[in-house]
Amino acid sequence: MNQLKWIFANGKLPSLYYYKKLGMEKSFSYADLLLFTKNIFKKIGCSEKDSDIAARALLSADLRGIDSHGIARLVGYVRLWEAKRANTNPDIKIIHETPSTAVVDGDGGLGLVVAPFAMQVAIDKAKNVGTGWVSVQNSNHFGIAGYHALKAVEEDMIGIAMTNASALVAPTFSVERLLGTNPICVAIPAGEEPPFVADLATTTAANGKLEILQRKNQVAPAGWIQDKDGNSSTNPHELKSGGALLPLGGDREHGSHKGYALGAVVDIFSAVLSGANYGPWVPPFPAYVAMPENMPGKGIGHFFGAMRIDAFRPAEDFKKNMDQWIRRFRSAKTVEGEEQVLIPGDPEREMEAERIERGIPLLHGVVEDLKLLSARFKVEFF
Amino acid sequence: MNQLKWIFANGKLPSLYYYKKLGMEKSFSYADLLLFTKNIFKKIGCSEKDSDIAARALLSADLRGIDSHGIARLVGYVRLWEAKRANTNPDIKIIHETPSTAVVDGDGGLGLVVAPFAMQVAIDKAKNVGTGWVSVQNSNHFGIAGYHALKAVEEDMIGIAMTNASALVAPTFSVERLLGTNPICVAIPAGEEPPFVADLATTTAANGKLEILQRKNQVAPAGWIQDKDGNSSTNPHELKSGGALLPLGGDREHGSHKGYALGAVVDIFSAVLSGANYGPWVPPFPAYVAMPENMPGKGIGHFFGAMRIDAFRPAEDFKKNMDQWIRRFRSAKTVEGEEQVLIPGDPEREMEAERIERGIPLLHGVVEDLKLLSARFKVEFF
Numbered sequence: 071m072n073q074l075k076w077i078f079a080n081g082k083l084p085s086l087y088y089y090k091k092l093g094m095e096k097s098f099s100y101a102d103l104l105l106f107t108k109n110i111f112k113k114i115g116c117s118e119k120d121s122d123i124a125a126r127a128l129l130s131a132d133l134r135g136i137d138s139h140g141i142a143r144l145v146g147y148v149r150l151w152e153a154k155r156a157n158t159n160p161d162i163k164i165i166h167e168t169p170s171t172a173v174v175d176g177d178g179g180l181g182l183v184v185a186p187f188a189m190q191v192a193i194d195k196a197k198n199v200g201t202g203w204v205s206v207q208n209s210n211h212f213g214i215a216g217y218h219a220l221k222a223v224e225e226d227m228i229g230i231a232m233t234n235a236s237a238l239v240a241p242t243f244s245v246e247r248l249l250g251t252n253p254i255c256v257a258i259p260a261g262e263e264p265p266f267v268a269d270l271a272t273t274t275a276a277n278g279k280l281e282i283l284q285r286k287n288q289v290a291p292a293g294w295i296q297d298k299d300g301n302s303s304t305n306p307h308e309l310k311s312g313g314a315l316l317p318l319g320g321d322r323e324h325g326s327h328k329g330y331a332l333g334a335v336v337d338i339f340s341a342v343l344s345g346a347n348y349g350p351w352v353p354p355f356p357a358y359v360a361m362p363e364n365m366p367g368k369g370i371g372h373f374f375g376a377m378r379i380d381a382f383r384p385a386e387d388f389k390k391n392m393d394q395w396i397r398r399f400r401s402a403k404t405v406e407g408e409e410q411v412l413i414p415g416d417p418e419r420e421m422e423a424e425r426i427e428r429g430i431p432l433l434h435g436v437v438e439d440l441k442l443l444s445a446r447f448k449v450e451f452f
Numbered sequence: 453m454n455q456l457k458w459i460f461a462n463g464k465l466p467s468l469y470y471y472k473k474l475g476m477e478k479s480f481s482y483a484d485l486l487l488f489t490k491n492i493f494k495k496i497g498c499s500e501k502d503s504d505i506a507a508r509a510l511l512s513a514d515l516r517g518i519d520s521h522g523i524a525r526l527v528g529y530v531r532l533w534e535a536k537r538a539n540t541n542p543d544i545k546i547i548h549e550t551p552s553t554a555v556v557d558g559d560g561g562l563g564l565v566v567a568p569f570a571m572q573v574a575i576d577k578a579k580n581v582g583t584g585w586v587s588v589q590n591s592n593h594f595g596i597a598g599y600h601a602l603k604a605v606e607e608d609m610i611g612i613a614m615t616n617a618s619a620l621v622a623p624t625f626s627v628e629r630l631l632g633t634n635p636i637c638v639a640i641p642a643g644e645e646p647p648f649v650a651d652l653a654t655t656t657a658a659n660g661k662l663e664i665l666q667r668k669n670q671v672a673p674a675g676w677i678q679d680k681d682g683n684s685s686t687n688p689h690e691l692k693s694g695g696a697l698l699p700l701g702g703d704r705e706h707g708s709h710k711g712y713a714l715g716a717v718v719d720i721f722s723a724v725l726s727g728a729n730y731g732p733w734v735p736p737f738p739a740y741v742a743m744p745e746n747m748p749g750k751g752i753g754h755f756f757g758a759m760r761i762d763a764f765r766p767a768e769d770f771k772k773n774m775d776q777w778i779r780r781f782r783s784a785k786t787v788e789g790e791e792q793v794l795i796p797g798d799p800e801r802e803m804e805a806e807r808i809e810r811g812i813p814l815l816h817g818v819v820e821d822l823k824l825l826s827a828r829f830k831v832e833f834f
Contacts, residue, residue: 171760200550203582402630
């Protein structure tokens with residue numbers, strides 16, 4: 071895989087790029103980072119069990135190469151707790167249900183803990199009646215959607231996970247930011263082949279991609295962002311001046327109304343269906359950003375689904391066909407200069423294998439943050 | 453709404469554009485076209501009831517301004533029947549089910565008849581256990597996804613409809629066409645506001661948009677199509693020379709891997725989950741195109757979902773929030789030159805109201821086809 075593909079692999083920020091271009095502190099073992107993260111969560115009041123759940127969910131982002139959503143955000147979660155915007159001892163519960171659905175109230179807990187609870191409810195319902203669908207209110211940011219969706223795959227189910235997030239995205243024709251990057255993940259088991267894992271923000275480019283351009287003082291491609299008046303912009307700092315990320319498609323002529331519609335569906339399933347906040351009222355992740363006024367719901371919202379394969383067909387038949395699907399796509403004739411057509415989930419899986427073996431490289435600034443947390447909470451850092 | 457917006461409204465081909473630029477035969481009343489269509493379906497062997505179901509599903513495309521998928525395709529359905537590729541007297545049945553899921557075998561029937569059957573199964577299951585999910589094998593093209601999804605909205609449910617289709621789309625990095633335009637519709641009820649209806653092909657541009665450029669001998673915007681070697685092309689005739697439509701996003705830098713992943717999810721839910729054909733093996737709509745070799749499944753596949761609103765929250769609470777959501781987005785500050793941020797479904801609903809009142813304009817070539825059908829089957833045309 072060439073370098074450019076690493077940079078943009080599934081719209082994420084994989085390590086090789088940082089590694090070569092930005093200078094990394096060094097690599098850390100997954101086990102060490104997991105233990106450190108777990109200990110920090112314990113220090114801010116999470117139970118032993120919740121600390122483990124949250125640390126595994128958070129670190130899965132680093133393993134899969136989505137560095138913007140991993141341990142780099144640990145300090146952000148701590149600040150949410152400091153600002154009393156995250157409850158580290160929540161009473162998470164089902165507040166409404168039918169045989170195939172539930173609404174979960176996260177009690178203001180960390181999304182890293184609330185989401186695994188809700189996904190398990192979906193899986194349990196699927197065991198009983200074929201599928202389970204859970205909308206979540208009163209939660210916080212849950213890490214990467216892929217981690218939660220893959221829990222269903224372990225049970226021979228299709229897993230679906232989505233979440234809304236604070237507004238950075240302007241719908242088509244809008245200058246106002248009304249939607250988050252609102253990711254969707256669909257994870258599908260196969261037989262001999264690894265699972266198909268589509269995990270995508272409903273924007274042209276994830277926010278993390280802008281961050282890297284900011285650090286390098288480079289321009290962004292047209293179609294990623296607009297300025298405060300809605301003009302196309304290549305300035306990666308534009309969001310600080312009232313600009314916005316653009317929905318997948320980029321502009322009307324290239325289908326941005328479709329990206330907008332998909333982001334809207336995520337917002338509605340996650341928040342209107344659960345009673346969480348939606349649109350411009352979604353609470354921000356950075357604790358220093360003021361909360362929106364007149365919030366119509368509770369916290370941020372997520373949506374999870376689990377569909378048992380054998381609720382449709384014998385799982386073996388399905389998996390045989392999935393293997394054929396994957397092999398046919400992977401062996402398609404490529405455009406010149408590309409080695410292979412990728413299956414969604416390929417880059418993250420390769421990254422995970424590499425990082426489990428060789429460790430997780432962290433940016434200098436991230437390591438500095440972790441050292442500060444280490445000193446403050448008297449938790450050993452490696 | 454300005455003309456350009458009509459042209460590209462939700463990626464469809466609304467009538468005003470044809471009307472002004474291409475010269476229409478004249479407008480026909482919905483009732484007349486419905487009766488004619490129903491009579492043609494009867495002549496090719498559909499029962500009275502199925503003819504009515506199929507005609508309503510087909511004509512809904514014309515009403516909603518998606519002219520490429522409406523009565524213009526009636527002759528195509530007749531040719532499928534002639535080629536013995538569509539069974540007009542099918543034994544449609546559930547072949548596997550759980551309380552919240554089913555697989556429906558369409559027995560090679562018209563998708564226009566099979567899809568309403570399957571959507572009703574999803575709705576009935578949602579009444580019982582909160583949600584219903586139905587994957588369909590052995591079907592044919594079902595018209596527009598929006599028609600089927602909206603059936604659930606009538607029951608205070610969220611409706612989901614998707615279908616695979618014959619391969620015209622090249623995944624990211626592929627020169628081969630492996631996916632159809634694979635549309636997804638999500639229809640969501642509101643309270644005082646009309647429903648939210650996101651109905652989108654998972655490509656940058658629908659095939660119908662290319663057809664209009666072909667007729668006018670105009671070039672396509674970059675990012676819609678590639679030539680047979682995978683180079684970006686602006687030639688709308690490129691598909692005839694081995695070119696391909698591009699997934700939503702257009703190219704890798706603008707997120708085409710996301711459009712590819714979404715189209716793949718539609719393919720897998722519709723066909724791998726049901727036992728229909730997938731990827732490059734999906735049967736073509738034009739009866740003169742040879743069937744693929746070594747087909748792994750039966751017919752084409754669809755996927756439907758219905759989620760009862762009150763399986764999550766009291767419907768009144770949900771609708772109040774949906775109204776607020778819709779009003780907030782619709783009243784957002786717009787970029788210069790645009791009147792309003794649109795809610796998905798707005799353009800089609802406006803078109804439907806207009807066409808019910810003023811009639812449905814048809815292209816000259818479409819009217820000629822209908823006259824030939826009229827003569828051949830001795831069915832009165834107006």
